[in-house]
Amino acid sequence: MTTITKDNITDSLLATVHPNGNSEAAQVIRENGFPTTKHEEYKFTNITKRIESKIQSFQQAKPLGLTQQDVSKAMIKDLDADVVVFNNGQFSAELSSLGEGYAVTNVTNSEAPFSIKDLYDDSYLALNKASFEKGVFIQVPKNKVLDKPVLLLNLVKANDGQLITPKLWIDCAENTEAVFIEQTVSQDEQAYLLNGSVEIKTASNSHIHYYRVQNQNNEALEVNNLLTDIHRDSTFTSFVLSLEGDMIRNNVTLNLLDSGCEGNMYGLYLLGGKTHVDNHTNVDHTKPHSESNELYKGVLADTSRGVFNGKIFVREDAQKTNAFQQNNNILLSDEATINTKPQLEIWADDVKCSHGCTTGQLDEEALFYLQARGIDKKQGKALLLYAFAGDVLEHLKIEAFKEYCIDLVQKKLGTNF
Amino acid sequence: MLSIKNLHASVEGTPILKGINLEVKAGEVHAIMGPNGSGKSTLASVLAGREEYEVTEGEVSFKSKDLLDLSPEDRAREGVFLAFQYPVEIPGVSSTNFLRTAVNQVREYRGLEPLDAVKFLSLMKEKMKLVEIDQKLLSRSLNEGFSGGEKKRNEIFQMAMLEPTLSILDETDSGLDIDALRIVSNGVNQLKSDNNATIVVTHYQRLLDYIVPDFVHVLYNGKIVKSGTKELAMELEEKGYDWIKEEADKATV
Structure with a gap:
């Protein structure tokens, strides 16, 4: 265990790099350090400082003694899904219930299947790549339509270490369809840093959805990177629902690498207390005739803080691009x-x-x-706020998951959060 | 049923109502008339509990309860209904969903079982006929994109659904063409009974040809300066408000 001072946070985090870890990634960290508010992309989100103040133990959290029962308890009601379990960030084949017709394999730190270019050389992403222990590689073969969604269950709890580093690759071949749902379930209310990344590659004509719910632990610090390379005639849709947490940063990058691509990014954040959620999105149009749609909505109460940054690149070749972006917010207090x-x-x-x-x-x-x-006033407020925010949920594909989200949202709006 | 005594109210420190006295009994229809800016809509708003209005003096009792002490929702649940002069458009909330929530919250307050979907729909169908409102309109967002006449009909439809004991119609007739006026008035008349009362706030005597009042009061400068029967309304139609203003101004000098 290392006790840190303000000056050695970079060293403390670097010390967690895996011995066989990605050396290129480690180099990015050495060169850039971890971002402060002087860093343009982290201007409003001083997560590095939060880590300094909340994290004492800079090592990977150990896997928990979880049973199948813990997994069952963490399931989303009425959701019929295959389950991939991450035990404190590490893939657990024993606890997972995998479906037929696609491959799920364990990946150690020395053997990344592929790497999607990060425009920003984000040090947290680099840290994730260099320090994860057991990642997962999901391969969906050609023409495979997954009949159930894949639930990616992160069961987490700080113990000897407070760092949790899930790592996932997904490779979807031609003509595939799949829905991935990521849910983190915190076993208690201790602080941790969940530094996750997901890299997704889709070949032509695939239809892939990646949904994420952040509703667990009000002490949690999170940095999530979702990077995708999307090829010809493919559709990719991301969705994130953020309800609880101390400070959360979500980076989403959609590289539309060919014609006929459709990239959709949806997000909803309902924040109270001191929760801080930052959504940074990028969509890169590189070839003609592609489309992107983006809708993020937020309701902020108390002293909560939201950040939305939406970048759209339309390269010289990308004629006939349609790109739409919308971010709407309601502030319920003067301090939000x-x-x-x-x-x-x-x-x-x-x-x-x-x-x-x-x-x-x-x-x-x-x-x-x-x-x-x-x-009554409380219910009237909930009704109006739901009318404002609810349409984001209309884009969700799996009925049981949609119901789950509607329920979470209505419950949150029904309290004086 | 309703007793208003010496009611004073102001908005942002400016006094608007300056001592209103009014008694309304079950089965009665009262019309409140008056020139623009006399305080008619303020009176309606104060009774419904709009927060911007501060009651500075006086009292209002409704069915022997202190009305001013109740939240707007509890006033509605006790049986006060305000038909808005400008009904609010609420995107994303369907009329049906909104009304079901409202009806069931009111029922809960009155100690009644909530209506299930089937009973609610059949009640809705029955009441829709009263104001000739189309089902399609009710599946849309509340008042969103409704014409002026549709909005006002929707107000009376909501009134029919909530079965109030005291209905306050705030310039419900303003801007209505004669057909819409007939439909709206017809709805109001059918809802009238010996157990409920209606206060009609209007600028135009025309409405009173359709909803016949038992009493007519003229509001001017925050006070009721003249009360009478429907003949008073006829006289106002003929002579305008100037003679009332003069009388009132003379009296205060």
Whole structure:
């Protein structure tokens, strides 16, 4: 165990790099260090400082003595799914229940199946790549349509170490369809740093969804990187629902590498207390005739803070691109903050791009109207906020998962969070 | 049923109501008329519990309860209904869903079982006929994209669903064409009984041809300056408000 001071956080985190770990990644960290607010991409999210103040034990958390019963308890109600279990960040074949017709293999730190280029050389992503213990590689073969979603279950709890580093690769061959749902289930309310990454490659004409729920532990620090290379005529959809946590950073990158690609990014954050959630998204249009849609919505109460940064690149070759981005927020208190920034970089000249962001308050006149019909204030508020936020959930594909999210959202909106 | 005594109210420190006295009994229809800015809508809003209005003096009792002490939702549950002058558009909330929540919260307050989906729909069908409102309209977001007439009909439809004991219609007739006015008035008349009462706030005498009042009160400068029967409304139609203003101004000098 290392006790750290302000100066040696980079050293402390670097010390967790696996002996056989990705040396290129370790080099990125040595060169860049970990970002502070001076770093443009981390201007509003000082996660490095939060790590300094909340993490004492800079080593990987040990796998927990979990049983099948713990896994059953963590399942999403009514969701019929294959299950891939990460035990404190490490893939556990014993606890997983895998489906037929696709491969799930253990990956040690020396054998990454592929690596998707990160535009930002993010040190947390580099740390993830260099320090994970047992990752997972999922391969979906040609023409395979998964009949059930794959639930990626992170069962976590800080013990000797407070670092949790799940690592996942997904390779989807031609004509495949699959839905992945990532759910972290925290066994208690201790602080940890969950530093995860997912890299996804889709060959042509595949339809892949990746959903994520963040609703566990109000002491949790998280950095998540989701990177995708999407090929011809493929559709990729990401979704994230953020409800609880101390500080969470989500990076999503969609590289649309050919024509006919569709990239969708959806997000909903309902934050109270001191929770801080930062969604950084990138979509890179490189070839003609591709489309991207992005919708993020947030409701922020108390002293919570939200950050949205949406980058859209349209390269010179990417004529006839359609790119849409929308970020809407409601602030429920004077102390809640949102920083939202659309960033469009367009080199092509025949494209349709639009973006918009709004920040407002709850419509008091509408609330009075509901009250005047006998609906109490709390429920009226929930009804109005759900009307504002609920449409993000309309994009979800798996009915049981959608119901689960609706339920989580309505419960959260029904409390005075 | 409703007793208003010496009611004073202000908005952001500006006094609007300056001593209103009014008694409304079950089975009665009261019309409140008056020139623009006389405080008609303020009175309606204060009774419904709108927060921007501060009651500075006086009391209001409704079915022997202190109305001013109740939250807006509890006033509604006790049986006060305000038909809004400008019904609010609420995107994303369907009329049906909204009404079911409202009806069941009101029922719960009154100690009744909530209505299940089937019973609720049949109640809705029955009440829809009253104001000739189309089912399609009700599956849309509440008031969103409704025409003026549709919004007002929706108000009366909600009134029919909630079965209030005291209905306050705040300029429900403003902006309605004659067909819409007939439909709305017809709805109100059918809902009238010996057990409930109606306060009609209006600027136009025309409405009172359809909803016949037992009493007419003229509000001017925050006070009721004249009360009478429906003949008073006719007189106002003929002579306008100026003579009332003059009388009232003389009296205060």
